Amino acid sequence: MSESGHSQPGLYGQGRRRRRRRGDRDVGAPGQNLSGPSRDRDYQPRERRDGSEDPPGPLIQKTPIILAKPPGERAKSSQNAPVSGASATEKPIMLMKARDDGGKPGTPPEVAAAQPSSSGPSKLEKEGQRPTQPVYQIQNRGMGASASSSAVDPMVGQSKLLPPEKMKHSIKLVDDQMNWCDSAMEYLRDQTDMLVVGVIGLQGSGKSTIMSLLSANTPEEDQRSYVFRAQTQEIKERGGNQSTGIDFFITQERVIFLDTQPMLSPSILDHLINNDRKLPPEYNLPHTYVEMQSFQIAAFLFTVCHVVIVVQDWFTDLNIYRFLQTAEMLKPSTPSASHDSTGSSGNDDGAEYYPHIVFLQNKARQEDFCPRNLKNMHMVVDKLMTHSHLKYKGTLSMVDCNVFPGLGQDYLSPEVNMFLLPVQESDGEDSLTKAASGTYPLFSLLPGYRGHPSFSTMVSKLRSQILAMPRCQLSHTILTEKNWFHYAARIWDGVKKSSALSEYSRLLC
Structure with a gap:
């Protein structure tokens, strides 16, 4: 107890707070009228537990x-x-x-x-520290209001500016067992500006090489570094095939390339027979299973691609056009628009979707570039594809590429989507050989006449033509890259379970 016997307001306030923390009963404020012993008891200064008195001093008011x-x-x-x-x-x-x-x-x-x-002096009162002027608080939508600014990662706001992951090589979209693969999902983004390009062709026609040159490689590079693996010399000698199923590759320009196994491949049939691979229960003969695999892949590409390239290494095989018309007949129908009209914009007339078809004549000879022969080739393709709904003309032109500068725009009146690629070889090989032998010493620096531009020039012109193809709407709803992947997976599952394909395979037996 204090010797003076008088109560001090500061000590009274401290004692009152201590009693509340210990769970004692509350007392009145200093301005209230308290009577009797209770007032004297409450105004007496309290001793500490160790026996010492509280030091007198003014209370710092808030x-x-x-x-x-x-x-x-x-x-x-x-x-x-x-x-x-x-x-x-x-x-x-x-x-x-x-x-x-x-x-x-x-x-x-x-x-x-x-x-x-209660924790002593502020940290900012230490010597050498000054408050920031002005103070800005970094707010993050994903964090609570109580999160401190030191916990905010400054790179979070820049994550959307990072470029998409670049692919180094192709991956499987459909494996050799005709099963769907999900590994391509991590390379896709939520944006709608994309172009899907597929390819079909017979075995050894150069599909993988052309797709590699259109996507990420140049003719000067080693073919072993191509994104789509081409046939090695050993595979060519034993008549085998390199690609199986469907391979997937997407460029930084958001162009999706789909490379496929050869259509109606004899090497796949030979491998199926000699290795005693079990056939699915719905197929009785191996050749029927191989043929239906080709139709499934072609019908799938006709549904999910903007452009389908048909590669031939000679002109022309009538079985190719018969195969295209059959695949068009077995093509699954475009899914109907949703009942909810919001967010869905169907086609203009609600018709079925059909892609653009490009007939690529690979390994073309010098006489194939003759304007008269070129016009005859266009007329033949136009007659064979007259009754097809595939968009086979009007979107690609060799005349516009200035490959034939002396021809007028109306020379190829029924100009179909056809492009010619010469045999791939090193540029200037003939001129260097003649210069070394001394045949033409004055013209040693000029390239030899081949009847067509160089292979690298033709590949560059083809690539510009393919990337400029119209990007029509694939379905009744605008698809992003990720939505396209799920849409393609649903189409592939529907193709494998298609009743039309099953009925057609039954008729082949």
């Missing part, structure tokens, strides 16, 4: 937070509250976010000193 003070009041406040010398001369700090108490980082020393703090 004052409202003032963000900007006039010079006169700031001077008075600095006299009452001890602050460091660096903080005493600070200018008014405009805070961008209100603070709840003075113990949080970023609070000015003047405000922190005027607030009651």
